[in-house]
Amino acid sequence: MIQILDSSVTSRTRKPEWLLDYDQLRIMEYLARSPDVYTYPSLDQLKFESKLRSNIVAAAKKLDRSGTQFAVFKDSRCNPRYWTLTDEGGFRLNKDVEPSEAIRDIFINGDMYAFECATAVVIVYYKGVLESIGSENFNRLFPSILLFDGVYDEKLGITWSENVEYLPGDVQYFKNPEYNPKTPEWQGENVVLLENHLYFAYGIGITTKKQIIAHLNKERIPGATTSAYLLDKAARPDFAYLSQYDKKSNPLAERTVSERSFTIAHIGTTLYVCR
Template identity: 50%
Template sequence: MAISSPGDAEFEARVRGEIVAAARALDASGASFATFRNSRCNGRYWIRENNGGFRLRSGVTPAEGIRDIFRNGWQYAFECATAMVIVLYKGVLEAIGEPSFNNYFAGLVLYDWKYDSDLRIVTIGLNQTGLGDVVYFNNPDFDPRTPEWRGENAIVLPGGVYFAHGMGIVPAEAIIRSLNGKRKPGSGTSAYLINEAQTLDFAYIQRLRSIVARIGSRVYVYG
């Protein structure tokens, strides 16, 4: 993850900016919050599986599938971990381009924190976070009747706010206040921001930005 050249730093800044833009776009897309049991997707692009996850349909490119979520968000509903992965995919797509994205992220499945191995995510300390990273607000005394509120994943945005799927673009205090409203009756234990975060391995992602050529049924990758 170390930045070794000005070019590396420029690429990281671009990816972070694309992730921030994707978070804002998903918030504005009309996509709803839902548990896995109640998830839904656009059946033209995705197959909803029994566990509530979405599998990309045959004949649909990964770029088409991801972009449809932002274009037709009203047809989608999912929980917050899936939302974070969707935002990261969109940021990477815009940074490396469709040919490389379609080559490296074929056969996408959207489900919780499960993701393609080429979406290289690493854990860092909270004090190392930057724009576009994912943080987690833990709710240790969540009401067992609503386990989906055991915590909230959120994307770091400029201006001291976060994108938290189902809550919107809000400051940390609003996320904590919302989670505190979903605790066990009588609990006095507050939700809190944990001391670690998730970020992309930007150096690895940069290597995916290759020149991809398709000749007939064959795909050629350069760079």
């Protein structure tokens, strides 16, 4: 269930008036179907989270089709026009390029790039945020980017939460406790949760939980008895903070909480807005 504390929503508000595309509406329906209550100070913040989650999912799917290759850090590569390859196998943004162009290049010239799964989910986050706030705001927020082993800019506000309801756009982790030391890259797998219980697992593909576990179990030490498993936690960006950079939103209005509250509930195939 979704609760909104903002007079911008009325009992006559209808879905077409929210200007959401199909994928964003599906994210909102995931939230509305939940038995948990998701509270937002405004409809704009709810719409932004739906948009960002949708764009993270879209970025994961695009990266899967981009032509980039899975590689351990020592074999990483990138387009030198936009990035400098560090000694550790990370990508440091060149000073003479716009961050938005550099991120988009990964999806355009994918055959020039190779990296592992922790870097992949960082790229997915940046691409999702870029498409949500636009190039100008993105370039201002992230003037210097390092893509390496789960390194995030603090402005993304990435936090891990345990024992929560997992939603499309969340990043999760499969742990492989008895991995083979000869292939340490398979000690686990960072994934992006998509729709319909599917995951984007870089180096494996878009697939199910069962298939990811099966893949990791093939990379265990001989005689291993402990299966790989999905950790009960998820990483998410700071949707509220990033929403103030949504070019379609009014940052001041985002912070105004009125005395009137509204609830969005999902019943059957319909979203209802009520006081």
